[in-house]
Amino acid sequence: MHTTRILRNAFSALAIAFLAIVTMQAPAIANSEGEAIADQFIRLLTEYGASDVGYDDAERDSGTDVTTIYNFRLVNPKEETEMTIKALELRSVNLHDDGSLSAESMVANILHLVEIDDDTLISITRMTIQDPLFPLEEEIDKDNNNFIYRLASEVLIEDMVVEAEITVPVARILISRGQLDGDIPNNISFVLDNLVVQTKDIEDPDSREQLDKFGYEEVDFSFSTDWTWDSNNEIATAGPVRFTVADMGTATFEMTAGNVTRELLTSLEDEDKLMELAQLLTLVSAHYWVEDDTITDRIISIMSDESDLSPSTLIGIWVDLSRRQLMDQGMPEDFIKMVVKATEYFLNNPGRIDFSANPETPIPATQLMGSIMFGPAALVPLLNISVTAE
16 A cells, blocks of 8 residues: 555545544533534535444533534545544534534544555544535535635644554644635645655665665655745746755745636646646746755765765766766856856855746747757756856
């Protein structure tokens, strides 16, 4: 069972509303208000396709307006998963006249998601959901893929552990959206902090050997991204998209595009229409940068020892090699000088190196694709690419 599928199944459970809040309180005697809310919640989940849904006790505290469902459990036959939650706490619940349910927030502690007939287990210490909505099944707009953004404004998962072939802890996952423009959010953010894989558990022997060589006993990975959309100007920015590996470095990418229409964003599942509309996109700008955190010095040190060459000699060889490669590609002379200067500085003073594309006017996607066919040398003047190091 691959970790990607495991996480996908977990989020699938979230998407159909298997989201909850948990407290560390001891089970309490059920009361009628708590039971009414718990029973309606279960009816909705059953409508969505869940089975074997149940709980032990439920109560509502009228003073705090918190409904707690204890020892909640369900099976999701479609995803072949079983979920249990020690307590499921819904804050400021609204039971609407049509039978739907919403709340101010939910929080789940000690949640277990098990793959049926598999050895995979996902454990979550605490999960918090803001503005959760559980509509009637017939109210779910299956033709509108953006409908999912109505179901919650934020999901925060803390202290998650995936146990499969290997054990992978994740400190935090945060998914949030901004205001909805129709059913399209003006902002989406995703943060994953401290996904840790032990080097000894990495399957690829070459990768494992290289990490061992450079002194890494584990890979501590973090990722974050933002996406914003200006509906008035039809401009979208992807990023910053940031990949960080502790004690290695951080790579960040950001791109702004024009002609990002509402029609395009609502046609993501229509491949033909999406390809047609994508041709109207324009590239406004792009920026990529790398920030070193010891990995450059580690590589230079190891390769210097292996080749019996001094670090300065090794750097000189690499710089000369980059110059020759750029010349072979027919790059402009001024661009070659700029890249060589930045590369040499970065290797001797590992810090940050930047690659930016700032065309004088937005570049249509069709023009950009046509230029790519003529090789990278055609892109340098078109995109006004610059390279700097600091």
